[in-house]
Amino acid sequence: MQWHLELVGAAARDKGSTNWLGHSSSVGALPGFQVPVTSQPACPVTLQEMLLPPHWLISPFTRSQRRQGKVDRVKVIVHHNAPHSAAGTLCPDPGSGHLAKKTFRLGPRECGADSRVMGLFRAIPKLLHKHVVMACTAPGHQHVLRNGGLRFTVVPSRFQENVRKASSSSPYPYTMETAKQKALEVARSMHQKHGKAVEDRDGKPTVQSLPPTAIVELIDGFKVSKALFTACKMKVFDLLGDEGPLSGADVARKIGASEGGTGQLLDACAGLGLLDKTEGGYSNTPLATLYLLSNGEYSFHSFVMIHEEFIWPFFSYLDFAVREGTIQAQRALGTAGEDHYQQSFYPNREKKLQFMRAMHGHTKVAARHVATAFDLSGFTSACDLGGSTGALAYELARQYPGLKVTIFDLPEVIEDAVFFKPHGPEAGQVSFVPGDFFRDTLPEADLYILSKILHNWPDDKVHQLLSRISRSCKPGETASSTSFSDTRRIPVAALVHTGGGLLLVEILLDEDKCRPLPALLKSLTMMVLFQGRERSLSEYCSLLQAHGFTDVRAVRTGSIADAVLATRA
Secondary structure (H helix, E strand, C coil), rough: CCCEEEECCCCCCCCCCCCCCCHHHHHHCCCCCCCCCCCCCCCEHHHHHHHHHHHHHHHHHHHHHHCCCCCCEEEEEEEEECCCCCCCCHHHHCCCCEEEEEEEEECHHHHHHHHHHHHHCCCHHHHCCEEEEEEEHHHHHHHHHHHHHCCEEHHHCCCCCCHHHHHHCCCCHHHHHHHHHHHHHHHHHHHHHEEEEEEEEEEEEEEEECHHHHHHHHHHHHHHHHHHHHHHHHHHHHHHHHHHHECCCHHHHCCCCHHHHHHHHHHHHHHCEEEEEEEEEEECCHHHHHHCCCCCCCCCCHHHHHHHHHHHHHHHCHHHHHCCCCCCCCHHCCCCCCCCCCCHHHHHHHHHHHHHHHHHHHHHHHHHHHHHHCEECCCEEEEECCCCCCCHHHHHHHHHHCCCCEECCCCHHHHCHHHHHHHHHHHHEEEEEECCCCCCCCCCCCCEEEECEEEHCHHHHHHHHHHHHHCCCCCCEEEEEECCCCCHHHHHEEEECCCEEEEEEEECCCCCCCCCCCHHHHHHHHHHHHCCCCCCCHHHHHHHHHCCEEEEEECCCCCEEEEEEEEEE
C-alpha cells in the first residue's frame, strides 16, 4: 500500500490572532517512530492501519509548516489492490477500484481529535493489562482504539471547558490544563464503578482508591464483637491473667473447650490486639489486663456481658425499631411496658449485680475527666440522680473535699451499692437515699447530676425530669471567669455560683450529627432499647433553656463521656 501526502496551503488564516489549527502535542511527542512509506498489509485495511502511518510521518514536517502559516490540512491518497467495505475501513472511490482519498483537516476538531487518538497507539502495549477508563468519546475514536487492542470502559463526562485559550502563552499549557481538569472530572465519578474517588490533600485534588476492605471490615464487625463476648464469657482473660502465658491446649483444657476451637478463638483475640502470642503461649496484652479482667478496677467485663446477653438480642430487631420507632423488648426478651428496664436488667440479684458492675466500670473510666472538666468548687452539695454505685460521686468527693454528694436511686440499687464503697476518706462525703426521680421528692442540693440518664428516655420523659429538677434547683446568678491551672497554664472554665446548677454527663454528637461514631452507635442503642437517643450540644442547650437553665457550656473530655454544665437562672 502506497501513501501519497499532499500538503494544502492555508487559504483563509486569521491574521494577527493565535490560531492553533492542527496543533497536536500527542503526535509531536512520538520521536523515533518508524513506519515504512510503502507496505503491503492484508486486506481489508482497517481504519487504524490507514490512519496510523500518515499522522506519524507528517508530524515533524507539518508542525513547522503550520507555525509558518503555510499548511492547515493534509490530503492522504491511498492506493491498494482490493476494494473492501467492512465496518471501520476506508473504501476506494467508486469507479476507480484503486484509489481512496481521505483529507485530514489539521484543526482542533477534525485533526486534533484524530491525532490525539492516534497518540495513544504507542501507549497501548503498556495499557493492555490495565483497567483503562476514558471520558465519553466519539464512537469512531472508540472503534479505532478497540481495533488497536485497547480494552477500556467509558465513563460519562460532564466536563465543561473553563480555561481561556488567550490566557496561555502556547498551546501546550492550555492542552495540559484542560486534559487535567477533564481527567479529574471523570475521576470524581469513577468510584461509582471503578473503586476510585477524588479527595483534596493539601489543597490538591488527588485520586484515591476505594478498596472493598473497608466494607468487609464493617461486615465483619459483629464477628469481632462476638469473639470478644465469647472470650469474656469463657473467662479467657481471667485465666491468662492468673496463670498465663499458657498454650492453646492448656487454655482449652482449663476452660473445658475443644483444642481446635480454642486455638482459633485465641488467635482471633491476638489479631484484635487483646492477646500476645509467643513461643511460650498466650498472654494478656496491657489493654486486656486493664479492662477485661472481671475483678479489675476499670473492668469492662460485666459491660461486655451486658452487651452479649441483653443488647445483642435487641440489635437483632434493629430493623423493626427503625420501621416502627418502638422499643423492641417484646421481641428481644419477651417483656413489655415501662417496667421492661427493671425486668430485663434486674430479673434476679445476680443479674442486678452484673448490671451494676457494668455501669460502675463504665462510669469509673471517665469519672476523673468529668469531675475535672469544670471548676465545681463553688458548689457545697450535689445530688447524683440515678447514681447507682456512686462511681462518679466518689470521684467528685476526691476532687472536691468540701463537697457532699447524695446518691438518689431505686431502693433495689441502693441496697447493693455497699459492695462498691471505697475505703478512702471520700466515702464519708457520699450518702445514699432511695427513691424514684420521676415520682419522689428530690433531695436538696446546689448541683444536680444526670450521668448517662437523659439518653435513656424519649423527649416527653426528658422534659418531665428536667422540669422536676428545675423546680428543685435554687435560682440565682452566675458570674463567669477564666482561671489557669498552676502547672500547664491551660484555661479552665470557672464559675462563681450564687444559685443551683445541673451537670450532664453524656457523649455529645457533633452539630451535623455525623460524628463521632461511638456517639452515633450509642444513639442507635438507646433507640432500640428505650426510644432514647444521643444529642448535640445545641439540642441540650434548647432543652435546658426551656426549663430555666442558662450559661450552658460543654467540655469534650476525650474519654467515653463528655460534660455539660448549666446554671439555674
